[in-house]
Every structure is written in structure tokens, then in C-alpha cells.
């Protein structure tokens with residue numbers, strides 16, 4: 001995901017910016033850039049790929065004495081990862097870096113273009129610098145022009161802007177994307193989108209609140225709240241531990257990644273939804289010509305998202321769909337027909353078993369598509385077509401946000417194919433798109449929910465096993481909940497279809513068997529409820545997750561009322577992730593690096 005740094009002071013500005021960007025590398029990015037303003041002259045460098053490319057480009061550029069500078073690492077969302085799309089973006093006399101999304105950039109861009117402004121990039125960010133320069137021509141000061149610009153933006157942002165018209169100042173704004181400013185005794189000012197670049201440089205930091213904007217100069221840190229009231233900075237000591245800073249205050253990467261899901265799902269939806277259609281610029285609609293079946297193939301968590309997808313493909317796009325575990329598919333001499341689209345799913349894009357099945361499908365002449373989180377990975381390079389999830393780097397071995405973005409992509413893809421095959425009315429499609437827009441909100445973790453799960457977790461540390469049960473898409477979610485728990489708690493857990501328990505596993509039921517029951521209000525509620533009642537009658541200890549109170553359960557975790565089963569799916573996904581996390585914490589396990597597991601499994 002994108003990262004921002006900024007510096008105002010007398011030290012080596014170039015090195016400070018590049019070092020700061022290095023500290024943000026772990027977030028993932030595909031291009032980077034810096035702009036330095038010194039003696040009324042701008043120097044700007046950008047490079048695609050790793051920071052080493054930017055270092056190479058700037059090797060003959062030196063800075064000493066006073067300067068202001070801004071830098072950025074970009075994870076492409078609006079426009080491809082090219083130099084032109086990399087930040088900082090330039091106007092006539094100013095540069096800007098930005099994290100987030102400017103939702104009204106199309107309208108702003110149209111009006112600027114009508115005024116004769118020429119755009120160089122495909123990004124939403126570029127409108128900020130042009131809008132600022134337009135306002136600069138009208139307003140009395142650069143700060144007034146900047147304030148006006150911020151008031152005209154809609155969306156989420158962290159912004160730094162530098163301009164020749166005030167060449168010893170950095171302008172900033174924050175709304176929905178993190179940013180902080182740090183200071184030290186040498187009167188230097190450091191900006192960043194998270195703590196790590198500031199460690200070792202700044203002694204104290206001020207975390208901006210949503211709506212804050214203002215400017216920083218040699219003499220002043222001027223912060224204004226969204227209602228234009230001047231605020232006093234609230235400085236606090238900065239952490240000195242880099243690893244904990246990378247976790248942004250969370251105890252574990254897995255916890256941070258669970259909390260990040262709302263943002264990364266929003267990124268995954270970005271630019272892909274309009275009122276009545278799903279857009280995948282990376283796909284040619286003709287790619288689906290002649291396709292009568294979809295086969296999905298993956299391992300682990302990615303396999304669970306594939307299973308979830310199969311319900312949506314058949315339900316919405318009315319296309320035959322089958323799902324395969326990659327390690328099984330490889331050796332069972334499968335029959336492959338040319339009218340089948342072969343889809344592999346992988347967070348890493350490197351999992352050996354999945355990669356091999358992709359090679360098999362290609363060899364058999366099938367069209368292939370990969371849904372992946374890592375651009376340029378082996379699978380992305382090999383498949384005929386690719387949809388990137390935009391989860392950012394996932395560090396926790398137990399996958400969370402990758403799964404969330406995969407399911408989001410599959411929901412979109414099933415609707416995209418539904419439109420191509422004309423299997424859904426436009427009214428229904430528009431409603432589905434409306435529901436998709438609700439996903440980022442549905443996965444937000446509330447303190448109340450997290451606290452409740454923390455408290456409940458102490459009752460689930462023993463016993464002889466867990467059954468996560470659900471029907472329809474809640475069956476793959478049950479599998480995923482059980483996998484999460486196994487991986488980090490080392491307790492035995494299984495995911496099972498609710499209706500299947502009576503065909504054998506119910507024999508295990510006693511108070512020491514823990515059933516985690518997924519009870520969606522909007523999908524087969526009565527049927528699922530009966531299955532849970534059967535287990536309750538046999539004294540299994542039940543933890544029900546539902547929007548509707550359920551009195552046959554020993555414990556109950558309530559999700560919010562919503563209007564569709566998929567929104568319940570996403571809410572319950574967060575609950576099972578947090579439950580696993582908190583059980584593991586209580587057992588004293590290494591949450592991020594559980595025993596025996598690796599993040600990327602490149603052996604068969």
C-alpha cells in the first residue's frame with residue numbers, strides 16, 4: 001500500500017526521504033518518487049519497481065543545507081504502475097503526494113481540463129496539485145489556496161504539498177488515511193504515513209486527526225480542524241521499536257491485517273464499480289467467449305475463497321463451476337475440456353501445487369486466469385489473464401485480508417460474468433453493486449465486538465475439538481474459521497456443512513465439543529438453526545454467531561442486522577478471525593509465525 005514521507009530541515013534531505021521510504025517498503029509498492037525544493041528550484045525523481053531503482057536514479061543528486069522534500073511509494077490502484085503515474089505529481093510550480101482516493105476527481109479533472117490544464121497521469125491524485133494552482137491564482141496566500149483545495153476534495157486522503165510560492169513550507173491534510181508529523185531539538189520536521197520512518201529522527205510526534213490540515217515551516221506547526229479552528233499539536237514520545245511501529249500499535253501483524261480489511265476491500269473495489277456494471281479493465285470481455293464451465297483451483301485459504309466463489313458463479317452467473325484442491329488435482333489425471341476457464345487463486349502467486357496446476361491447464365490448451373495479490377509473481381506471469389487483489393503485503397502466516405479481497409473479487413467477477421451472459425436483470429445487478437459497496441463498512445472492527453470476543457475466548461481453550469458449521473457459502477467460511485483456529489491455536493478444529501453433522505460427527509457431541517455455528521439471517525436460517533438445535537440437544541457447547549438472538553446457544557456473538565447474506569458472510573468472517581486470534585493469544589502462541597508453517601509454500 002502507498003506510503004508518504006516529508007522533511008523540512010537542514011540535513012541531507014535526499015537521504016532522509018529515501019531512508020524513510022525504505023521503512024515503508026514492507027507495505028508493498030510498485031513505484032516510488034521524491035521531490036526536493038531548494039533555493040527555489042525543484043528536483044524530482046521517479047522510478048518504477050523497487051527503491052533501488054530510485055536510488056540509482058538519484059545517485060548524482062546531492063542535497064545539503066535547508067530544503068523541503070516529499071516522497072512516496074505507490075501501490076497502483078488508479079492507473080498502471082508507470083513513472084508518469086508515480087508520485088509526486090507536478091503542477092506548474094508545485095508537487096503533491098497523496099495516499100487514499102479522491103472520489104470526485106473525475107468532475108474536478110473535467111473542469112480543470114476545460115480550463116486548459118493538461119494532465120500527465122491517469123491518477124486521481126494529479127487533480128490536487130492543479131486545483132491548488134488554480135486556487136493560487138485567485139486566493140491571497142498559498143495557505144488559503146491550499147485550504148480551499150482541501151475543502152473541494154471528496155474521499156479519503158493524506159496529502160503533502162510543496163510549492164515555489166512558499167518555498168520553506170510543507171502543506172498537509174489528513175482525512176481517512178493516516179499521517180503524523182515529528183519534531184526534534186534541531187528544529188527539523190518529519191512527516192510520514194506511519195511511525196517507522198520517524199524512529200531515530202523525531203523525538204515526539206503528533207498524529208493528525210481526520211479533517212486536520214495546515215502547514216509546517218521553520219517557525220510554526222499550524223494545524224486546523226475540519227471546522228477551520230486552529231488546534232494545538234498534541235505531541236507524544238515516539239516508539240523506539242521498529243517492529244512494533246510497523247504494526248501501527250497492534251499486537252500482531254495478523255491483528256493489524258484483520259483491522260485493515262475495510263481499507264483493502266475498498267481498494268479492491270476501487271474503479272471497478274459503476275451504477276449498473278462491474279469493470280475489470282484488465283479483462284477483455286471476449287476472453288469469456290466459448291466458456292461453458294469454470295474450474296477453480298487453489299490451496300488452503302485460497303481454496304476456501306474458491307469454494308465460496310463456486311456458489312456465486314452458479315447462483316449469479318448460472319455457469320457450471322467446480323473447485324479443486326491443487327495438490328489433489330495434479331496427480332489424478334483430470335479431464336480438461338477446452339470450454340472450461342481454469343482459474344487459480346493464490347495470495348502469493350508462488351504456491352508450488354497451484355502453480356503446477358496452472359501449467360497443466362495451459363498445456364491442455366485451456367484459457368487461464370489468476371486471482372492473485374502479488375503482481376509479477378510466477379502465476380501472474382504465466383496465466384493468460386490476471387485480476388489483482390489489492391490487499392497489500394500480508395505478513396501474518398494466517399491469511400486474513402487476502403481471503404477478504406479474494407472473496408470480494410469473486411463476488412464482482414460473478415456479477416461481471418452474469419452481465420456478459422445476461423443471467424441477471426439490470427435491477428438485480430444494480431442492487432448487488434449497491435450491496436458490494438457496503439462490504440468495507442461491514443468488516444470494520446468495533447471495540448465492543450473485539451472486547452466481547454476477547455472475553456469469550458477464555459472459555460474455549462480446552463475441550464476435545466471444535467466444529468465450525470455453516471450452510472452454502474457459510475460452509476467454506478466454516479472451513480476457513482477452522483483453518484485459522486488450527487493454524488495459530490494448535491487446537492483441533494474442523495469445518496463442516498451444518499446439515500452433514502447428523503451423518504456421523506454428531507456422535508462426538510458432548511460438553512467438551514465446541515460448536516461454532518454460523519447462523520445467517522438471510523440464508524437458510526431455519527434449516528441451519530435446526531442443525532444447531534440437534535447439537536445443542538446432545539449437549540455440545542455452542543457459540544452461535546448471528547444477527548438474531550439464539551437462546552439454544554451457550555454463547556452468542558451478535559453481528560449487525562444487514563440486508564443480504566454476503567454482508568453477513570463478511571461480518572462473520574471477521575468474528576471467526578478474531579476468535580482464533582484471541583484464543584491463540586491466551587494460549588501464549590506465536591500468532592504471526594505459528595509453528596511448522598511458512599507464508600509461501602513453494603514445495604509440493
Ligand code: M6R
Nearest residue numbers: 300301302346347348351398399
Ligand atoms: O499464497 P497462497 O494463497 O497460494 O497460499 C495457499 C495456502 O498455503 C495458504 O492459504 C495457507 O493455507 C495459509 N496459511 C492460510 O492461512
